[in-house]
Amino acid sequence: MKRIFIANWKMNPANIAAARKLFSGITAHTAGAKNARILVAPPFLFLSALPKSRRIVLGVQNIFYEKAGAYTGEISADMAFAAGARFAIIGHSERRALGETDAAINLKIKAALASGLQAVLCVGERDRTDENFQHTVRAQLMADLETVQKKSAGRLVVAYEPVWAIGTGKTVEPRDLFEMATYIRRIMLELFGKALALRIPVLYGGSVNAANAPDFLRVAGVGGLLVGGASLDAQEFGAIVKSEL
Ligand code: PGA
Numbered sequence: 544m545k546r547i548f549i550a551n552w553k554m555n556p557a558n559i560a561a562a563r564k565l566f567s568g569i570t571a572h573t574a575g576a577k578n579a580r581i582l583v584a585p586p587f588l589f590l591s592a593l594p595k596s597r598r599i600v601l602g603v604q605n606i607f608y609e610k611a612g613a614y615t616g617e618i619s620a621d622m623a624f625a626a627g628a629r630f631a632i633i634g635h636s637e638r639r640a641l642g643e644t645d646a647a648i649n650l651k652i653k654a655a656l657a658s659g660l661q662a663v664l665c666v667g668e669r670d671r672t673d674e675n676f677q678h679t680v681r682a683q684l685m686a687d688l689e690t691v692q693k694k695s696a697g698r699l700v701v702a703y704e705p706v707w708a709i710g711t712g713k714t715v716e717p718r719d720l721f722e723m724a725t726y727i728r729r730i731m732l733e734l735f736g737k738a739l740a741l742r743i744p745v746l747y748g749g750s751v752n753a754a755n756a757p758d759f760l761r762v763a764g765v766g767g768l769l770v771g772g773a774s775l776d777a778q779e780f781g782a783i784v785k786s787e788l
Pocket of ligand 1: 704709710770
């Protein structure tokens with residue numbers, strides 16, 4: 544299976560011109576990476592301004608779960624799809640920190656899948672020293688994926704993003720990542736059965752850069768990387784993607 548590399552630009556860059564420049568830089572620096580599926584999640588506002596590319600899939604960093612109506616400031620999964628998005632990051636820890644609940648995340652996952660988007664669900668513990676950290680991840684997965692139908696679960700991606708590793712320069716030990724990826728896969732098996740569990744990619748995210756990317760990609764069961772800060776540097780992101788070659 545091709546490795547997945549997601550660029551999560553978060554609330555960057557400052558304007559459309561800068562977004563186009565970053566996107567064309569990423570296009571140039573990832574050229575020739577045939578074994579990689581490259582996904583870019585810009586802010587909503589820039590989605591329609593970026594060129595359609597056959598090689599780079601565009602997505603969004605959030606959606607709302609209702610289809611239409613009086614929801615000031617929200618954007619539906621169908622709107623995102625119509626604007627060119629083919630995936631949505633859902634349940635990112637930065638959104639959870641702003642008050643997004645597992646119940647809302649669950650609705651968003653189902654709305655995204657129903658609209659034909661691939662849903663990238665982010666889960667992860669806040670603190671590694673908490674001895675219940677595996678249980679935290681399990682509880683998130685169970686709540687966020689409740690009543691998700693098998694027929695749409697083929698479009699699910701799970702990103703393990705320990706909160707303590709996001710934007711901190713700290714990263715998970717490869718051995719611990721292997722354990723967590725295996726643990727997540729076991730939960731997918733429980734929820735969706737063997738055939739699907741083997742197809743749902745499990746990604747790692749948290750302070751990934753070109754120097755440490757190979758350490759994570761070497762871990763069995765890791766299907767790719769979700770990259771925040773380093774995805775704002777086209778050359779660095781290109782090097783991460785090419786560490787796969
Ligand atoms: P980071 O962010 O790479 O800047 O740590 C990852 C993420 O939040 O998806």
